[in-house]
Amino acid sequence: MSAARHPVRDVGARAYRIPTDAPEADGTLAWSATTAVVVTVHAADVVGVGWTYGHQACVELVRGELREAVLDREVTDVPAAWQAMRAVERNNGRPGLVSCALSAVETALWDAAARVCGLALSTLLGRAHETVPVYGSGGFTSYDDERLRAQLAWWADRLGTPAVKLKIGEARGTRVDRDLRRVRVAREAAGPAAVFTDANGAYSAGQAVRVGRELDALGVTWYEEPVSSDDRAGLRRVRDATAADVAAGEYGYDLPYFATMLADDAVDCLQVDVTRCGGFGEWLRTAALAAARNLDVSGHCAQNLAAHVAAATPNVRHLEWFHDHERIESALFDGALEPEDGVVRPDVSAPGHGMTLKEPDDERYRVR
Secondary structure, eight states: OOOOOOBEEEEEEEEEEEEEEEEEEOSSOEEEEEEEEEEEEEETTEEEEEEEESOTHHHHHIIIIIHHHHTTSBTTOHHHHHHHHHHHTGGGOSTTHHHHHHHHHHHHHHHHHHHHHTOBHHHHHOOSOSOEEEEEEOOOTTSOHHHHHHHHHHIIIIIOOSEEEEEOOHHHHTOHHHHHHHHHHHHHHTTTSEEEEEOTTOSOHHHHHHHHHHHHHTTOOEEEOSSOTTOHHHHHHHHHHOSSEEEEOTTOOSHHHHHHHHHTTOOSEEEEOTTTSSSHHHHHHHHHHHHTTTOEEEEOSOHHHHHHHHHTOTTEEEEEEEHHHHHHHHHHEETOOOOBTTEEOOOSSSSBTSOEEOSSOOTTTBOO
């Protein structure tokens, strides 16, 4: 008796642009809105949902070659679909928007596969943990001290997070005095929580070492992208000279990037963004590379999408509970998760990742 087939019947994509609730900036960029591209995969009587944060051009990539590559494939054969998508996009270049679009389709396929099986996504992938630690993230350089203090205190109080993170490296590293003063404000506001920093690649290597020694004296334990993540020698230099864990990897779009980052001993903890790296399958392969070197991985943003695969990752350290993405994911989806006591617990009572695109969606945000 042959098993029932559940072929992919259709793939859709929509872009949404959601304004920030205040001006936002980090060490190397300022923005007033964030674009999310949401993908739906239709198979049998279920709809799987995935998404990425990137340019609306991802919509056409999804609706075109990526859709054609997965149509009529068995929805549970996600690795085969992923290989087909990678093949058709070969000449368009894997890193960048192609990988973002591919990630959105791959995650939607896994969600649909889990729903067809009647299983929570973390159950289908195989759970290593029932909960995943989270840390509160925001603290933009555009915030004044009052707003910074209020936000970080809110993270620590509301989520019970063991750590909070702020942006430093303001104006491409030209305002170090303000960077350090803001870290002191964060240290006071966070109470017993640890303080993390993210320079978004704003400093030169020598400057990052000098700033890092000041951060060590202030008790900072996480020093993210002190230099550009493309400067692996600079990351290693900072790592060797400072006590805080050096982290990078959020701009990894393919497995060779992560392999090189690890081979160069550039980080203490490898960051992975499920909406960029290629999806859940590539996240797990990246985590395996890190595990081979006895290193942890940390989920970068897109926390509601990453929660289930993080629970299936033995060497996950934590998820970044990012201010912007919390707002966006709660606005676009029903079923968004709510951390408690410093951890998030993926819902295993609902099939897939448990989230559905709100219908009707909010017309204010739709990119036409």
